[in-house]
Amino acid sequence: MMTTNKLTKTFASGSLAIGVLAGAVLTATSASAASVMSTWGQWTSGTALQVGDKKVTFVSENGFGANALDDVELMEMGGDYYFIYDATTLASPDANISSGSFTYTIEVTDPNKSIVGVDLDSTVSSNYGTVTETFGEIPGLSLVSTNGSQVPSSGFIPIVPQTLLTVTNTLSNPDASTQGLFQLQNSFHQTTVPEPGTILGLLAVGGLGMVSRFKKQK
Structure with missing residues (x-):
């Protein structure tokens, strides 16, 4: 019998430090929230998920052992994006008990934005194995959620800015007779590349500040 080790899922917030313009950090924030949902069957048959400037294919x-009536969702909140696979829906209430994997791409369609941080979370039964997230464009980076742990415990793991990521989620479930996955979540933190005019403006303001301080010191 499965016993749920249900975690309280909290969307990560805050800014991830990524150096832009000689150490200045510019991030885009938004109070908006939007999402699109599909069944596993529809998504794997070619219906991509698209919200804002992100497209998940x-x-x-x-x-992987998903039921065709399981849900997949792409959500945007506060400028960050979340891909969610849900095995326990009204149409398909059973947990995913497989040890398998699936791969998708997440693409940034706005040339002024990039993904600069990632995280992994899962909701599983009480003595589950692991959910592992890897990235085709970032060899060596592996996020491992053990028995439902969040990776990292807060915030995001910084990565070199990317406009396309090939993401693979792999389930390792040693005891499929009693254990299962209820939900997994891949999160993506983004930054906005400043416009050339903005960069020049910041440089000008910085230059005026330096001149002002120099005059005061004389």
Whole structure:
């Protein structure tokens, strides 16, 4: 019998420090929230998820064991994006008990924005194995959620700015007879590349400040 180790899911907030313009950090924030949802069957048949400037497209799966009526969702909140797979829906209430994987791409369609941080979270039964997230464009980076842990425990893991990520989620469930996955969440933090005019303006303001301080010191 499965016992739920249900975690309280809190969307990460705050700014991730990424150096732009000689150490200045410019991030885009938004109070808006939007989402689009599809069934696993629709998504894997070619219906991409698209919200704002992010597009999530299914690539492949290898023994993942999802039900066609499971849900997938792309959500934007506060300028960050969340891909969610939900195995326990009204139409398909059973947990995913497989040990398999699936791969998708998340693409940034706005040339002024990039993904600069990632995280992983999962909701599983009480003695589950692991959910591992890897990225085709970032060899060596592996996020491992063990028995429902959030990785990292807060915020995001910084990455080199990317406009396309190939994401693979892999389930390792040693005891499929009693354990299962209820939900997994991949989160993506983004930054906005400043316009050339903004950069020049900041440089001008910085230059005026330096002149002002120099005059005071004389």
